[in-house]
Amino acid sequence: MFIEAKNLSKNYGKQSAVQDLNFRLEQGQIVGFLGPNGAGKSTTLKMLLGLISPSTGSVLVDGKDPQEQEISLKKRIGYLAENNPLYPEMYVREFLAFIGNIHELSNLDKRIQEVIEWVGLEKEAHKKIQELSKGYQQRVGIALAILHDPKVLILDEPTSGLDPNQRDEIRHLIKSLQKDRIILFSSHILSEVEAICDRVLLIHQGKLVCDRPMKEIKDLEKFFKEKTS
Numbered sequence: 001m002f003i004e005a006k007n008l009s010k011n012y013g014k015q016s017a018v019q020d021l022n023f024r025l026e027q028g029q030i031v032g033f034l035g036p037n038g039a040g041k042s043t044t045l046k047m048l049l050g051l052i053s054p055s056t057g058s059v060l061v062d063g064k065d066p067q068e069q070e071i072s073l074k075k076r077i078g079y080l081a082e083n084n085p086l087y088p089e090m091y092v093r094e095f096l097a098f099i100g101n102i103h104e105l106s107n108l109d110k111r112i113q114e115v116i117e118w119v120g121l122e123k124e125a126h127k128k129i130q131e132l133s134k135g136y137q138q139r140v141g142i143a144l145a146i147l148h149d150p151k152v153l154i155l156d157e158p159t160s161g162l163d164p165n166q167r168d169e170i171r172h173l174i175k176s177l178q179k180d181r182i183i184l185f186s187s188h189i190l191s192e193v194e195a196i197c198d199r200v201l202l203i204h205q206g207k208l209v210c211d212r213p214m215k216e217i218k219d220l221e222k223f224f225k226e227k228t229s
């Protein structure tokens with residue numbers, strides 16, 4: 001499986017949000033997608049998911065346009081949105097079952113239990129989502145993203161709102177999912193990107209200003225500032 005952006009651009013009215021991006025993502029890599037506020041990260045992620053269409057250029061998932069094969073593609077992609085939209089009135093298990101049914105998963109109870117343990121929600125799983133702390137709500141979002149065992153994980157700031165211990169746990173979790181998957185995640189926490197990513201895509205004012213292996217970048221914070229100021 002691969003995801004390819006080819007001359008990808010998006011304008012909102014007269015404003016250009018993303019300009020002429022080119023990159024290719026392969027399985028087995030965790031790729032950090034970085035950039036200052038307003039650089040165009042969420043816009044790019046939404047185009048990769050087929051949620052919004054490019055103004056020009058294209059996204060290819062296994063050589064196909066995600067907008068033309070929306071349902072089959074959704075089965076292969078897990079997405080944690082930046083604002084992590086959840087149903088606050090639902091209980092954790094009820095919510096995961098609701099989503100699992102949409103994905104038509106078999107052995108759903110077993111899978112829900114597995115995912116709940118995986119993201120460390122055992123003690124909170126009997127609660128309504130609105131009763132959970134921000135960090136635990138974030139874990140529900142991650143449980144949701146991985147429930148159907150997708151081959152591609154797109155995570156928009158997965159550790160926002162988490163304390164340092166929780167961040168470590170989620171980091172290990174993401175690492176454990178690396179094999180055979182494409183994982184793309186955006187984060188403003190550069191130490192986390194340094195610890196977890198194999199590769200860094202850096203976007204500034206809608207343009208890709210770096211696509212490099214993490215090991216070639218000595219000090220990511222310094223590098224980020226040099227490229228984006």
Ligand SMILES: Nc1ncnc2c1ncn2[C@@H]1O[C@H](COP(=O)(O)OP(=O)(O)OP(=O)(O)O)[C@@H](O)[C@H]1O
Nearest residue numbers: 012015016017035036037038039040041042043044
């Ligand atoms: N629906 C929209 N309509 C108009 N402009 C938009 C829309 N969504 C994003 N933009 C603009 O496009 C640019 C890129 O925004 P985007 O949300 O992709 O950036 P980002 O890198 O994800 O930022 P952040 O780190 O702050 O979340 C910004 O100037 C933003 O105001």
